[in-house]
Amino acid sequence: MTVSPGAFFGLPPEDRTSSPYTGYTRAHWEAAADGMLAAAWKWATPGGARLDLPGPPSHSGVRSDGLEGYARTFLAAGFRIAGAGGKDPNGLLGRYADGLDAGTRTPGRDDAESWPLILDHDVQGQPMVESASVALGLRLTRPWLWDRLTPDVRDRAEHWLRGALRHVPAGNNWYLFPYTVAGFLESVGRGDAETALARERALELLEHWYRGDGWYADGDGRAFDHYNGWALHLYPLLDAHLSGDARESERHGARLREHLESFSLMFGGDGAPLYFGRSLTYRFAASAGVGLGAVTGHTPLAPGASRRVVSGSLRYFLERGAAGGNGLLSIGWHGPHAATLQTYSGPASPYWASKAFVSLLAPAEHPLWSSPEEAAPSEGPDRVLSVPAAGFLVQSTRADGVVRLHNHGSDHVRPDEGESAADEDPHYARLAYSTVTGPTSAANTADNHLSVTVGGARSARRRIHPLGSGHGEGWGWAASWHLPVFPAGPSTVPGLRVESVIVARGSHELRVHRVLGAPDGARAELTGWATDPGGTVRSRLWGLHGWEGPEDVRAPQGTAFAPWVTVPRLAADVSGTVVLAALASLTADPGATQEADPEAVEVVDRVAVAGDAVEVRWAEDGVRTRITFGGAAVTVDHGPPGTAA
Structure with missing residues (x-):
């Protein structure tokens, strides 16, 4: 208004x-x-x-x-x-x-x-x-x-x-x-x-x-x-x-x-x-x-x-x-x-x-x-820009004027602070932010977040460790890892680690996560953008590999943009090392309608996971993206058909 x-x-x-x-x-x-x-x-x-x-x-x-x-x-x-x-x-x-x-x-x-x-x-x-x-x-x-x-x-x-x-x-x-x-x-x-x-x-x-x-x-x-x-x-x-x-x-x-x-x-x-x-x-x-x-x-x-x-x-x-x-x-x-x-x-x-x-x-x-x-x-034209020093990936779309910031480097944690979820700040801890949405409150379900639930306790993301970033014509990527910490119970779980990669194209985001060292009985959850379901800004989240069907979770305390919002969420049981892939989108394009939102298959028509590598083929032009996890680094190859293995 x-x-x-x-x-x-x-x-x-x-x-x-x-x-x-x-x-x-x-x-x-x-x-x-x-x-x-x-x-x-x-x-x-x-x-x-x-x-x-x-x-x-x-x-x-x-x-x-x-x-x-x-x-x-x-x-x-x-x-x-x-x-x-x-x-x-x-x-x-x-x-x-x-x-x-x-x-x-x-x-x-x-x-x-x-x-x-x-x-x-x-x-x-x-x-x-x-x-x-x-x-x-x-x-x-x-x-x-x-x-x-x-x-x-x-x-x-x-x-x-x-x-x-x-x-x-x-x-x-x-x-x-x-x-x-x-x-x-x-x-x-x-x-x-x-x-x-x-x-x-x-x-x-x-x-x-x-x-x-x-x-x-x-x-x-x-x-x-x-x-x-x-x-x-x-x-x-x-x-x-x-x-x-x-x-x-x-x-x-x-x-x-x-x-x-x-x-x-x-x-x-x-x-x-x-x-x-x-x-x-x-x-x-x-x-x-x-x-x-x-x-x-x-x-x-x-x-x-x-x-x-x-x-x-x-x-x-x-x-x-x-x-x-x-x-x-x-x-x-x-x-x-x-x-x-x-x-x-x-x-x-x-x-x-x-x-x-x-x-x-x-x-x-x-x-x-x-x-x-x-x-x-x-x-101007749709852009994706990486900022390696800060660990940012900036994604803008001309049709709706929305800018998204994928955060893989800014955490507001002092060097002398240990790993603790006690002071988690929603204004830094989330995977992504935008010019049309705000983070949900700490008392509600976290938006744009990969969490691991162990023994009924859900993890938070605090200290963020960049793993690299880059961009090309019309696309870009950024990656990081974090040690899940728990507000309730033991602050950490031995060996548990999460690696996260974002690949952005147009208004879409390929989100790939590798969960390592998950104990038996653990469960991973991934959330998307928090939006008012009756508003003009729309959020979608699709599971591509490893995730169960999506659900919308209510966040009744709302955000700075809407007094009441919902958050799309995916979930999966995890044990040991698991690779998970999803597709997300945020749009405020006035020329689109809720009914016209594409299905995931219309955006990505092939997903293959082999060991520590994930390859997707984008439906519109056949371009392939390959993400390879390698411990201290992540590599992302992106190009026309045949250029990615």
């Missing part, structure tokens, strides 16, 4: 001449920023130091949440005003200046205005996150705000910000918060050995976390998600851009350019980013990397394609109720959705969406805004 955001944000009429895909122009972006800020500022404290937005508090408490409201909206105001050359039609700068004065007067005091102190991440860490937004807002608006403050307020602000340099961040993108604070202090002539050390340490870790293909891990493990665009690329490249450092801009920009080669494909034809990873309530912040690439020139996309992606994402959420009846961004996806959230999410958390407004740093005459919109990457 779509709604009109014009009532809250006063959006101008659509311009389908320059923006044939979205109707949005730069004026729409300015109006959206103004509307967001006006709605949020209605909840400011008398001194303006905190924006205490309504809603349940985060685990950091209401004082930290109020600072979050100030800091994250300041980021949107910074991009809005800097992009307009200092023009401030709504008088925001005076409010943020007053709030800075009030918040830093007696930091740590429990009153209506004082900001919390910045301490270690495991003590009172959230203010460190917000310090980066405060610093960046001050840097963006320096000529019109910082330079006009009294010396006393500037000194107090510096003292509060330096708390980020003197305390321990979380072991991930958090190191870029003191980096950003230090960058601001150096930009106003307040740099020293302490700021230099904070920046050096962040860049050292950033280099350690770089995995290739333009992708960073968010810490020492294998967490790959939207934090790449809205943090790990954003902060260092924006810092270099604002300082005019050509060398650092080129270094960070080259990585962003490579990142966007794959990431820009991860937005559906309706503008939706992939529903995958944590902090999804930041919504259209997912487009920040695309906008920054256009602003800095470090992008593989044409300006019109960049605008199509960023404006499509903004419009997608505004039209689907992201801003509720009071004009505030809700904590959820379309509207409020508790399962989308982490414990650190509070009422103001969604305003990290402000990062999308980095696009406004491009002035009106910039090609981002002056060039006509062009098709997004997902609106």
Whole structure:
């Protein structure tokens, strides 16, 4: 269901001449920023130091949440005003200046205005996150705000910000918060050995976390998600851009350019980013990397394609109720959705969406805004793209604009964590994600999951070990293995292991699994995509080899896309080593009907399993795919008849 955001944000009429895909122009972006800020500022404290937005508090408490409201909206105001050359039609700068004065007067005091102190991440860490937004807002608006403050307020602000340099961040993108604070202090002539050390340490870790293909891990493990665009690329490249450092801009920009080669494909034809990873309530912040690439020139996309992606994402959420009846961004996806959230999410958390407004740093005459919109990457021919560094396989179909991400490499498990299902995260643990479906809740049947049931306990997938990936014209594959772990009973079963392979073509997915070391009496289950049976998005799952007949399982807690869904499921008894093959599909093609869905035999007309090898022949063109399991690696051969053994 779509709604009109014009009532809250006063959006101008659509311009389908320059923006044939979205109707949005730069004026729409300015109006959206103004509307967001006006709605949020209605909840400011008398001194303006905190924006205490309504809603349940985060685990950091209401004082930290109020600072979050100030800091994250300041980021949107910074991009809005800097992009307009200092023009401030709504008088925001005076409010943020007053709030800075009030918040830093007696930091740590429990009153209506004082900001919390910045301490270690495991003590009172959230203010460190917000310090980066405060610093960046001050840097963006320096000529019109910082330079006009009294010396006393500037000194107090510096003292509060330096708390980020003197305390321990979380072991991930958090190191870029003191980096950003230090960058601001150096930009106003307040740099020293302490700021230099904070920046050096962040860049050292950033280099350690770089995995290739333009992708960073968010810490020492294998967490790959939207934090790449809205943090790990954003902060260092924006810092270099604002300082005019050509060398650092080129270094960070080259990585962003490579990142966007794959990431820009991860937005559906309706503008939706992939529903995958944590902090999804930041919504259209997912487009920040695309906008920054256009602003800095470090992008593989044409300006019109960049605008199509960023404006499509903004419009997608505004039209689907992201801003509720009071004009505030809700904590959820379309509207409020508790399962989308982490414990650190509070009422103001969604305003990290402000990062999308980095696009406004491009002035009106910039090609981002002056060039006509062009098709997004997902609106071109059907594509399958492998991202080996992250273990991803991205699959897009033009007919319905759906993008699917097959996850064989991102698990959000720290290196020091053992194998345990206690902290299984549905936003990382599933085999696949898309732009039109979300994972089911942990309390319901897991979608897109291969589990093994032993003694009545069903396994989970946590630590993911990539086994390879690749792609060719119109097809691609990815593989991984995992050690099944059990939330109830013994955490693992000796010798039990699951190897998984996906081969994607068009809207279809060949899913092959090898279960090794299954004890007698074990049972394997494979689920497909979770969809509303009465909706336009449809999911199918067929058994090709080894599986029993399919069934639909209910997930009454629903997903971020539907309040009630069903999940197709296959099952099989397994013992020892067993190879299983299935065919899955997800489609939202408006030209198709439920009755017209093909049977498996119409897609795959031959399946042969011999030992550790599986060969299928695709019915449409006779192309053969052969998958061979080999312990530490998987090989996939794909080609015309006769090219596969």
